[in-house]
Amino acid sequence: MTSSLYRKYRPPVFAEVVGQEHVTRTLQNEIIQQQIAHAYLFCGMRGIGKTTVARLLAKAINCEQRRKQDSEPCNKCQSCQAINSGRSLDLLEIDAASNRRIDDIREIKEHIPYGPSQSKFKVVIVDEVHMLTTEAFNALLKTLEEPPAHVLFILCTTEVHKLPETIVSRCQRFDFKRLSSAVLFERLRDLAKREGIKVEETVLGQIVELAGGSSRDAEGYLGKLITLGEKTITPAVASLVLPHSDLAQALDFIGYLIKAETSRAVELINSFLEEGGDIAYFYRQVLNLMRKMLLVKLGGKLADEASIDLLPEFQEKLIDLSSRLTQARLQLMLERWLAADSSWRSSELWQLPLELAAVEIGSLTNTAKVEGSNSDENSKAKTATKANLPADKVEASGLNLQQITERWLEVVADLREYNHSLSFILSVARPIKLEGETLTVGFSYQLHLDRVKDPKIIKVVEESLAKIFGIKLRLRGESDEATTGADLLSNVLTTFGGQVIE
Numbered sequence: 001m002t003s004s005l006y007r008k009y010r011p012p013v014f015a016e017v018v019g020q021e022h023v024t025r026t027l028q029n030e031i032i033q034q035q036i037a038h039a040y041l042f043c044g045m046r047g048i049g050k051t052t053v054a055r056l057l058a059k060a061i062n063c064e065q066r067r068k069q070d071s072e073p074c075n076k077c078q079s080c081q082a083i084n085s086g087r088s089l090d091l092l093e094i095d096a097a098s099n100r101r102i103d104d105i106r107e108i109k110e111h112i113p114y115g116p117s118q119s120k121f122k123v124v125i126v127d128e129v130h131m132l133t134t135e136a137f138n139a140l141l142k143t144l145e146e147p148p149a150h151v152l153f154i155l156c157t158t159e160v161h162k163l164p165e166t167i168v169s170r171c172q173r174f175d176f177k178r179l180s181s182a183v184l185f186e187r188l189r190d191l192a193k194r195e196g197i198k199v200e201e202t203v204l205g206q207i208v209e210l211a212g213g214s215s216r217d218a219e220g221y222l223g224k225l226i227t228l229g230e231k232t233i234t235p236a237v238a239s240l241v242l243p244h245s246d247l248a249q250a251l252d253f254i255g256y257l258i259k260a261e262t263s264r265a266v267e268l269i270n271s272f273l274e275e276g277g278d279i280a281y282f283y284r285q286v287l288n289l290m291r292k293m294l295l296v297k298l299g300g301k302l303a304d305e306a307s308i309d310l311l312p313e314f315q316e317k318l319i320d321l322s323s324r325l326t327q328a329r330l331q332l333m334l335e336r337w338l339a340a341d342s343s344w345r346s347s348e349l350w351q352l353p354l355e356l357a358a359v360e361i362g363s364l365t366n367t368a369k370v371e372g373s374n375s376d377e378n379s380k381a382k383t384a385t386k387a388n389l390p391a392d393k394v395e396a397s398g399l400n401l402q403q404i405t406e407r408w409l410e411v412v413a414d415l416r417e418y419n420h421s422l423s424f425i426l427s428v429a430r431p432i433k434l435e436g437e438t439l440t441v442g443f444s445y446q447l448h449l450d451r452v453k454d455p456k457i458i459k460v461v462e463e464s465l466a467k468i469f470g471i472k473l474r475l476r477g478e479s480d481e482a483t484t485g486a487d488l489l490s491n492v493l494t495t496f497g498g499q500v501i502e
């Protein structure tokens with residue numbers, strides 16, 4: 001059913017193709033000026049109009065009724081209708097994903113010398129062209145080197161980086177763009193209107209978000225809603241068929257990590273799972289958003305592109321979140337989240353690596369000052385803790401505890417180079433006292449404390465402290481109950497056994 005919807009909505013003229021004006025305008029000019037290339041290469045992600053535009057081009061150049069100053073196909077003549085119904089003898093469409101071999105290419109080549117049977121041009125569209133075998137590429141290349149005048153090749157691919165440069169350089173290349181949320185939103189609204197159903201804007205927004213920039217995906221979801229047979233689609237109705245969207249949750253989750261509200265972050269992971277959410281998808285979603293935050297931090301053009309496929313409300317949220325932490329901290333957070341992917345894939349408890357990452361990130365944030373955090377309870381609590389400590393008393397070392405606390409992450413990051421598990425242990429510990437040149441660090445777990453009593457370990461940490469603070473500090477471990485999320489972490493560790501440590 002949904003596939004028929006694509007066919008139904010496949011734009012019959014260039015004017016209905018949205019978001020690819022940079023392609024359609026150029027092509028339409030070439031059509032009018034009769035300056036068609038011999039081979040085109042259409043690149044870009046799935047469902048954004050490559051095949052659509054390829055067929056439009058084929059139709060336009062073979063249209064029997066098109067006037068010279070016009071670039072649109074008429075969709076009425078024999079040639080146009082044959083293409084629209086998939087019966088044209090002069091349009092050869094090959095899916096390279098299933099016809100990868102040299103024989104398949106030879107077959108195309110055999111067709112070519114005869115020229116078009118009814119029209120001016122013979123058009124060959126090769127979809128997913130990057131899938132061809134090397135031999136097939138070579139065979140194709142020979143044809144591209146000396147193409148007969150009446151043949152037009154249109155190669156389409158979602159993975160242009162897999163194409164040999166020899167092929168790319170022989171084609172006129174067009175990069176199709178991921179469709180922005182605004183463009184998709186308008187397209188959906190337009191299609192719903194044509195179908196005579198009213199889809200509430202919240203639902204349209206949900207679809208846009210699920211579609212990830214692909215018009216085909218967006219139309220697929222709309223198709224599912226249409227089959228419900230309702231005249232009005234409310235969010236409640238939509239929830240029957242649309243997959244649970246989790247962008248809002250992923251953003252909340254990142255917010256919790258930044259504010260070190262670790263237990264809320266872990267709760268969110270678990271309630272997400274209980275509601276039948278796909279944890280791997282959630283993981284990627286969070287990763288993707290963290291990456292976007294990094295791009296926002298880098299600024300300029302990157303920042304604009306980062307959020308183009310998000311709805312405005314989510315764009316705002318993303319920018320707000322990005323402003324709440326430094327680039328260095330974001331980078332650490334991203335690295336730690338990234339690391340959760342490969343580890344423990346086989347774990348029975350899928351959520352565990354993510355929980356652990358959340359706990360660790362929460363502690364990273366906890367040990368240092370949370371920038372830009374407003375007067376939420378959590379940061380009040382932290383200020384209160386700080387006030388109890390003689391934090392700003394400058395010691396003989398010329399440092400004070402707060403300076404050390406603020407740069408604790410750098411120590412954690414530095415040690416990571418040397419030993420991941422040690423770095424982890426220090427990331428969930430915190431500096432609690434500085435007396436002269438002795439730095440006391442609090443550990444919530446005996447296990448950790450024992451580990452840092454090892455003279456070899458002490459030496460490593462002290463070297464790192466010297467590197468970062470430019471002074472020789474002595475490390476002393478102490479047991480510390482006060483670390484936020486301690487119970488939670490110990491739960492996690494118990495479940496996980498001793499493996500976190502080594």
Ligand SMILES: Nc1ncnc2c1ncn2[C@@H]1O[C@H](COP(=O)(O)OP(=O)(O)OP(=O)(O)O)[C@@H](O)[C@H]1O
Nearest residue numbers: 006009010017018046047048049050051052215216
């Ligand atoms: N830019 C667009 N404007 C309007 N509709 C579009 C656009 N892109 C895709 N669509 C809709 O999505 C359907 C699929 O598009 P199309 O087959 O052209 O995608 P594609 O880029 O070739 O994707 P794939 O790489 O998966 O083959 C079209 O029939 C059309 O309904």
Ligand SMILES: [Mg+2]
Nearest residue numbers: 050051127156
């Ligand atoms: Mg296609």
Ligand SMILES: [Zn+2]
Nearest residue numbers: 063074077080
């Ligand atoms: Zn026509």
